[in-house]
Amino acid sequence: MSGTVHGVAGEDRSDYTKAESKAIRSRSWRLLLSLIAPMKWRVILTAVVVVAQTAVRVLGPALLGLGLNAALPAVLEGEDWGPTWLIAGAYAGTAIVGAALLAWYDMLAARVTQTVLLDLRTRVFRHTQRLSLEFHETYTSGRIISRQTSDLDTIRELLNGGLTQLVNGVLYGVFTFIALVIVDWQSGLVIVVMLVPLTLLLRWFYRRSQLAYRATRVISAQVIVKFVETMTGIRAGKAFRSEPRNEVTFGKLSWNYREANMRVIRLFGTFEPALMAISAFAIGIVVLWGGVRITWDEFSVGLLLSVVLYVRNFFTPLQEVAMFVNSFQSASAALEKVSGVLEEGLSVPDPTKPVAIETARGHLLFDDVTFGYGEGRTVLPHFRLDIPAGQTVALVGTTGAGKSTLAKLLSRFYDPTRGAVRLDGIDLRNLDPGDMRRAIVMVTQEAYLFSGSVADNIALGRPGASPEEIIAAAKAVGAHEFIEQLPDGYDTDVNKRGGRVSAGQRQLVSFARAFLADPAVLILDEATASLDIPSERAIQDALQTLLADRTAIIIAHRLSTVEIADRVLVMEYGEIIEDDSPEALKQGTGKFAQLHKAWQDSLV
Structure with missing residues (x-):
């Protein structure tokens, strides 16, 4: 009976073994899938819309390159504005359709997010009410409040903006790479080579941020617990003049929270410059090789513009991937805590076959x-x-x-x-x-x-x-x-x-x-x-x-x-x-x- 309570209490820490981490992540994803499952068709529609919106966005650089190569020479040589108006109309059309699809996606994603949060918030409240007195005597009210407030807000941030960042980073990057290979396969090889240091960088950032964000959720809960405990027991605190001691304790917790957040910031301070360096190196190689081929009459300025835009567009969204990892790691740590509460078993379960008693005598x-x-x-x-x-x-x-x-x-x-x-x-x-x-x-x-x-x-x-x-x-x-x-x-x-x-x-x-x-x-x-x-x-x-x-x-x-x-x-x-x-x-x-x-x- 006590083991389950101690199990939940033990989850407010950051030093898990690999087996524990794997089990907790599996449990967290099961919870998330159970929340999304009732809305699977809406989720599928959202995915289709976002794929279409991303595909439309990818057409832009190709149209600009085509304009330089075909439409502009037609105007200069024969004053034929037809190709120019055609390409300009197509470019404007992609912008309008892309914007409309993005607005539709935002609405669909918002509905999914709010439905998930409503379900999750209700589950946590209903389940914590049903849990036994033993749980509540062990699991402090401050930690329950943390689960219902800051942890759910973190999950909301992931579902609201984090998924958009992931789509922009991954899906847009994949589509951009495909378009780049179609336009110029040699420039695509440059991206393939750059994927080696890029993969190592992303792997390093993911692992370090996972530990860092788990630590921030633990310390965040400790800050909330101390605040709630102090305010709830304010009469006893004032009676025993414990304000200075409480201030010192809360100050230490706040300092630890600051340090945990600074570790996350330092990770970004290393990741972003490294990403920019890889991006700059790739663009430099593409421009240099493209320029050489232009002198050999094997390449055109319009194609070079398209290639440079595609390479830049491939790396730029990766910063959004990092922001997604930011939201994802924080939300994963929060989801671990919430799923831990929901996994807590009832030590005083309701009977499977209840016996009714209309009028009790009191024996x-x-x-x-x-x-x-x-x-x-x-x-x-x-x-x-x-x-x-x-x-x-x-x-x-x-x-x-x-x-x-x-x-x-x-x-x-x-x-x-x-x-x-x-x-x-x-x-x-x-x-x-x-x-x-x-x-x-x-x-x-x-x-x-x-x-x-x-x-x-x-x-x-x-x-x-x-x-x-x-x-x-x-x-x-x-x-x-x-x-x-x-x-x-x-x-x-x-x-x-x-x-x-x-x-x-x-x-x-x-x-x-x-x-x-x-x-x-x-x-x-x-x-x-x-x-x-x-x-x-x-x-x-x-x-x-x-x-x-x-x-x-x-x-x-x-x-x-x-x-x-x-x-x-x-x-x-x-x-x-x-x-x-x-x-x-x-x-x-x-x-x-x-x-x-x-x-x-x-x-x-």
Whole structure:
């Protein structure tokens, strides 16, 4: 279960073995092909258009050479303007048709690009939502944001402009070479000879840029992670005056990012001058040999003009090939990261044959459950617990005893290593996911509120609930009074993370959300921890209402919340060491009695 998460985490590095690099590239190309496959006919049409546009462009130098050789002498000797107008019209026609085809290609390519990005962005969002809690606890939010923003933008740049650069560089170069050979095969031989140093140069540039761009994607993600982490934890940062330390750390990451980009720039600083030198050398040879042949009356000035233009046109687009390699390497590195997320398997998969449960009663059974996080120690060894429907059970114990782990297993954030967690006799792994989410609801200490109104956040418990039902839920848990005092009442926008309401008020909203959901099983994981003691006492009645007629599991360090439970379980090292009613345990001499006495002494 942990291996897949570690596998993804390990991909944010640049030192791959050859086998790893090959496997990752293969995976990335499979992803790209799967995105393009539904649009194969549109892609084919785009390819046909671009081939036609490139072929039309290649006619230009040949027409100019023909004009010098045939049309111009006709004007000078006999004042016959017919060939001139014919060639000029053909040249203008190629320009107009080429421009029209280029505009058509741009539109087709843009539609393909935007469709691919829409599909990819949706896939990443949908898949990351479905991934288990284990993944999200390992894979930081900053890295997810990097996948959805900078990595997808890099892929967009490749699909938008990079493919055009490739076409101009490769296809136009091939067509130009063919035309050159047709016009003058001897000049074509010069290009063939120049291909040797050109191939070595391109091979060197490709290999070096591949490593360089992979490093830039890794460091780019690290910069985004640090920025998101700092802004998310800004309150803690200000509380501990960590701004100078954060500035130093971020400065180092930014410097590393700069250095990674400078390595890419230095590659171009070597590649482009070398390419220009090969091009100049080839043109010089062609001009020299053409001039010699003109003196021998074996060549003409018009043909020499055509040949020089073709040789220049052959090398000039190669700079665009380098720019394509630039986009391609950066996009390949980005695609590797995105495909890594999409390849991440579900450690909590949906059942292949889900079992439906229309109305859950709430009977829970931990049937010989063994569980541990990843490669760490076993938290629950051969754990068994039977909770009858409608019973309120409180879990107490020291930190690390396994209380929250029980809640996560019951909410199916994780699956047991061995054994099963059952609801009404059905293994949660076989239960229909929709039915399970309606039957089991957890209220956590965080009490997260999403952007939107207070009413929207309460309605999250049951989408489609009427305003009257939302207000009734808020009244049931004691949240109605403070909501009415907000600027716009239930329509008040809570802002990011519920910034307009206090921690205690956010918790009351989360209680209202749970009450509206009306689950058969309710889990309160330190749900009253953010409330002060007077507020906690004030909502005891609300809790009684919230927990009535349903199975409830309360995890709390404050023993005042435990008082409302029918049964108290004291846990230690993943085992239940005490199990009885609160009153019976308080009168005893065990662990709960000691904890309760210590809690009462702290109040005094």
